[in-house]
Amino acid sequence: MAQSNKPDLLIIEDDKGLQKQLKWSFDQYNVILAEDRDSALVELRRFQPQVITLDLGLPPDPANASVGLELLEEILSLSPTSKVIVVTGNDQREIAMQAVNAGAYDYYQKPIQPEELTLIIKRAFELAKLEDENRRHFQQQKESFHGIIATSPEMMGVCQKIEKVAPTDVSVLLLGDSGTGKELLARAIHDISPRRSKNMVAINCAAIPDNLLESELFGYEAGAFTGANKTTMGKIEYANGGTLFLDEIGDMPMALQAKLLRFLQERVVERVGGRESIPVDVRIIAATHHTLEDLVNEGKFREDLFYRLSEVVLNIPALSKRNGDVVLIARSLLEKFNRQYSRNIRGFSKDAVQAMEAYSWPGNVRELENKIKSAVVMSDSNQITAKDLQIDEAQLREMPLNLRQVREAAETRAIQRAIVLSDGNISQAAKLLGLTRPTLYSLMDKYSISS
Numbered sequence: 001m002a003q004s005n006k007p008d009l010l011i012i013e014d015d016k017g018l019q020k021q022l023k024w025s026f027d028q029y030n031v032i033l034a035e036d037r038d039s040a041l042v043e044l045r046r047f048q049p050q051v052i053t054l055d056l057g058l059p060p061d062p063a064n065a066s067v068g069l070e071l072l073e074e075i076l077s078l079s080p081t082s083k084v085i086v087v088t089g090n091d092q093r094e095i096a097m098q099a100v101n102a103g104a105y106d107y108y109q110k111p112i113q114p115e116e117l118t119l120i121i122k123r124a125f126e127l128a129k130l131e132d133e134n135r136r137h138f139q140q141q142k143e144s145f146h147g148i149i150a151t152s153p154e155m156m157g158v159c160q161k162i163e164k165v166a167p168t169d170v171s172v173l174l175l176g177d178s179g180t181g182k183e184l185l186a187r188a189i190h191d192i193s194p195r196r197s198k199n200m201v202a203i204n205c206a207a208i209p210d211n212l213l214e215s216e217l218f219g220y221e222a223g224a225f226t227g228a229n230k231t232t233m234g235k236i237e238y239a240n241g242g243t244l245f246l247d248e249i250g251d252m253p254m255a256l257q258a259k260l261l262r263f264l265q266e267r268v269v270e271r272v273g274g275r276e277s278i279p280v281d282v283r284i285i286a287a288t289h290h291t292l293e294d295l296v297n298e299g300k301f302r303e304d305l306f307y308r309l310s311e312v313v314l315n316i317p318a319l320s321k322r323n324g325d326v327v328l329i330a331r332s333l334l335e336k337f338n339r340q341y342s343r344n345i346r347g348f349s350k351d352a353v354q355a356m357e358a359y360s361w362p363g364n365v366r367e368l369e370n371k372i373k374s375a376v377v378m379s380d381s382n383q384i385t386a387k388d389l390q391i392d393e394a395q396l397r398e399m400p401l402n403l404r405q406v407r408e409a410a411e412t413r414a415i416q417r418a419i420v421l422s423d424g425n426i427s428q429a430a431k432l433l434g435l436t437r438p439t440l441y442s443l444m445d446k447y448s449i450s451s
């Protein structure tokens, strides 16, 4: 069933006639009806509506508000951000106040006038939206470090290193597969550095033909070659005072590597066809998905340049190696594309979350970005499903969902690490793990770990 982008409104009402009337009156919302406690809880879990109207007189005892008040508590504990408007009988003001005291957003006394109730509902939606935006904003500030969204220890470590290295002028080499965020990280380094008010200039050494790369980097004088009509500054000069980001440095031709090395040693550029030495002050950040040592061994990359560029090396882990990051980044991307394409998709279905966690993400964050963008544009529902993400099932990693298996794998890893860190000293390892020696021995026995 195709669903609309209308906001979900859950109406909990046991009077069939009234249900019909309300559904008809509120057609600007996606009205979900529930007639008793059980069906209300099912729909609440399914839709997590921002606004709910709750008639306190529910079966099995519609004359009494006790079932309704209990349900109100359950709703608020399951979905604390939902705005609940309680509906009571005309003579039940005291009960209505009790409900508001318990956390209901507002109350409305029967008989229902749809226009009046519409106003209260509309206000509740506006407030819910505002609160939602504030929460997301706060959450994003907490989780985003200069645009880098991360919660995994692996990426937290990278961010900490970036904070340390940024204020200095040392050359940084970022190593990681395509789409892992190398350019984003380079930008973060520039943004935190004292050079932030000057340019960060990025050049992709793999994307520019060899014969043009030199003039792109170093600039050229008028008449230096056919078509060089006027003297033009190169990227290095543009970055003066700021940062030069050399992406895919492993693809730089050997001849140019020599010229770059000379620049790094002397800190002056000579434009193509020029004689003047122009001093330039730039901080260099380079990145590659190649293993540069291999290229050095194969004679394709200069060893002396490699050492110049790699004063600090940061390894950027693949997305599949970042514990907990995929769903976090996916949520933030969903927000971004909802705004960009004026959609109102509320979240991801359970199977989408499972598929995202089990997928190997060979294209890393860029692939995640593409999949979410396409799902946001194409989805007919208010939730993104695994099918919307078009995740290739053959690429799903085996992920145990059985908690015992997960715990055992985690315990094995922690014990192995502790033993390595304490050089095989079991007393020391037990201390690190917060265990007694006999307990550690019995766990090592259980998981067949030797010291």
Ligand SMILES: Nc1ncnc2c1ncn2[C@@H]1O[C@H](COP(=O)(O)OP(=O)(O)OP(=O)(O)O)[C@@H](O)[C@H]1O
Pocket (backbone or CB within 6 Å): 147, 148, 149, 150, 176, 177, 178, 179, 180, 181, 182, 183, 184, 185, 247, 289, 329, 365, 366, 369
């Ligand atoms: N941790 C992250 N949080 C949010 N967005 C991210 C993150 N990492 C990467 N991205 C986004 O993913 C996309 C790809 O990142 P980026 O271009 O920095 O990767 P890259 O490693 O430089 O890729 P390539 O090697 O292919 O040039 C960008 O749109 C970037 O903003």
